[in-house]
Amino acid sequence: NERFIVNGSHDVNKLQDLLDGFIRKFVLCPECDNPETNLTVSAKNQTISQSCKACGFHGLLKVNHKVNTYIVKNPPSFNPAAQGSSLTEGKRSKRVQKQKNENSDGSMSNNSMANNSGGESDGGNGTNHASQTEAEISAAIPEKSITEDDDDGGWSVDVSKEAIRARLQDLTDGAKGMTISDDYDKTEKERIDIFYELVKNKRDNKQLDDVPTHKELLIEAERLDIVNKAPLVLAELLFTENIIHDVRKNRILLLRFTHNNPKGQRYLIGGIEQTVELHANTLMSKVAGIFKIFYDLDIL
Numbered sequence: 495n496e497r498f499i500v501n502g503s504h505d506v507n508k509l510q511d512l513l514d515g516f517i518r519k520f521v522l523c524p525e526c527d528n529p530e531t532n533l534t535v536s537a538k539n540q541t542i543s544q545s546c547k548a549c550g551f552h553g554l555l556k557v558n559h560k561v562n563t564y565i566v567k568n569p570p571s572f573n574p575a576a577q578g579s580s581l582t583e584g585k586r587s588k589r590v591q592k593q594k595n596e597n598s599d600g601s602m603s604n605n606s607m608a609n610n611s612g613g614e615s616d617g618g619n620g621t622n623h624a625s626q627t628e629a630e631i632s633a634a635i636p637e638k639s640i641t642e643d644d645d646d647g648g649w650s651v652d653v654s655k656e657a658i659r660a661r662l663q664d665l666t667d668g669a670k671g672m673t674i675s676d677d678y679d680k681t682e683k684e685r686i687d688i689f690y691e692l693v694k695n696k697r698d699n700k701q702l703d704d705v706p707t708h709k710e711l712l713i714e715a716e717r718l719d720i721v722n723k724a725p726l727v728l729a730e731l732l733f734t735e736n737i738i739h740d741v742r743k744n745r746i747l748l749l750r751f752t753h754n755n756p757k758g759q760r761y762l763i764g765g766i767e768q769t770v771e772l773h774a775n776t777l778m779s780k781v782a783g784i785f786k787i788f789y790d791l792d793i794l
């Protein structure tokens with residue numbers, strides 16, 4: 495018996511999409527698409543500015559993202575990309591030779607993957623947040639790293655496709671580590687699963703007719719931030735071949751999630767559709783009637 499598809503098999507892709515979006519917004523240079531950027535956090539001005547080592551772009555980060563606020567309030571003090579730091583290291587000498595003369599400013603860089611062999615440059619980053627928030631902090635997603643080996647006159651970026659891909663992989667791995675380390679950031683799928691188990695438990699214990707249970711379920715859905723999608727879970731657990739009976743029986747509970755909530759209604763419609771599909775033989779011919787009942791009961 496397969497679960498209704500909420501994110502289902504797209505989970506991994508979705509995470510990848512999120513990470514790609516994140517990298518595009520916070521890491522890649524808006525001018526030249528290189529990941530060789532520094533982010534500078536100004537706690538005072540509540541801004542994050544980005545500068546590009548490859549093309550010299552400099553500007554404020556345009557995105558208005560929750561993460562911005564988070565970064566401003568919590569300047570990075572660890573290096574999530576460190577775990578992948580050796581990936582591109584081998585290419586460095588080649589790069590230095592090739593581009594020795596192109597760049598000699600030796601400024602701060604977040605090209606830690608190429609220059610940080612694993613923690614040596616972390617020394618300056620471990621200070622606590624409180625002492626950092628005053629000053630302008632050179633920070634980066636994933637992390638800054640002070641270049642200490644400029645004795646050869648500096649280095650520049652390896653902009654080969656392969657090197658960029660490797661660095662993006664580093665960033666992705668690092669960001670994944672950040673994501674799963676935080677319980678608050680459970681994936682939506684995980685949060686929906688939690689809700690699913692709760693509803694299933696209530697159903698199996700025949701508690702779904704109790705108003706206190708309805709309240710409890712709504713509160714839990716709100717806590718999990720999945721109120722809109724909750725009707726999909728309810729549909730999956732409550733609707734059977736006998737959906738017309740089911741909807742009458744569970745009207746009050748459904749209303750808790752769909753009343754004045756168009757998004758919730760849309761997900762309920764999705765749940766109805768999947769129920770019909772599941773029992774196509776008996777329900778397909780009754781679709782119109784089924785929807786009419788939902789409308790008549792003011793659930794939709």
Ligand SMILES: [Zn+2]
Pocket residue numbers: 523524525526527528546547548549550551
């Ligand atoms: Zn650039």
